[in-house]
Amino acid sequence: MSDVAEPRTASLAGILVVLLFLVFAVAGPVVIVWERLGADAGAGAAAAREGAGAGGGGNTVGMAGLKFQPGTLTVAKGTTVVFDNDDTAPHTVTARSGGTDSGVIDPGRSFSLVASEGFDYFCSIHPSMTAKLVVTG
């Protein structure tokens, strides 16, 4: 079927190639389980923050499930706003107008800023993630 000669005996290189693919095959589930364990650990903190936010006055934005929560946060000028990555993926907080850019926030890490003016922002790694910070006063 092929005009290229196939090797007649197994070679060390062949064994290594097959092993490489098997390592990749196992790596996926291992990474997923590892990430999920980290996400579960952060889920409690996210739930607690959500409860606090329901009472009003929250100054924290969570990132989970490829969404910023809340989508719009209103704070007074000078407030420190914290962005917590509770997701299993890295994210950024990047202002559409330029200026503010958190850089990559790894899962379980946070980024904070002192609110001086409002801006629309998004995650540069996952552009479908968008939200807005409104600053009053």
Add this chain to the structure above:
Amino acid sequence: MDIIKSLNDLLGGQLLLWKVVLTSLVFACSGLQVLLAARFYEASTVPPISTGTAATAHRVNGTLTLGLAMAVAFTCLVGPAGPTSPTRVLLHSVFGTLVFVLLALKFAVLKRLWRAGDRYLPWIGSGLFLSFAAIWATSVADYITAR
């Protein structure tokens, strides 16, 4: 995660978009692989090329597909793009794992580690194509519908 940051910066903050493009390319190439294999097995007259040329093209296209797939898989492993639901991630992981299991089987045959596996190559190849389709559906299709 510095690898992801470096890659994302290198690609102008468009890492995920590049993954979408490359994953789609891998899916398309895997479809071409099936057509080329059908041609050199003489199960099809499409594409209209000789069986020898089809075999060579299958090998070259397979190498390209494999390289792209491993590059995308590497970026997934060092910085998962993030679940929009646990089910999607679970399925994506299952099919990603299946691809590499099938590749291990295929190369075990090609490298003469599993001599009796020759007869299964068409099934392995078809399984690879279907797995790539499922991976595309659980990543790119999800990315598109989420926008």
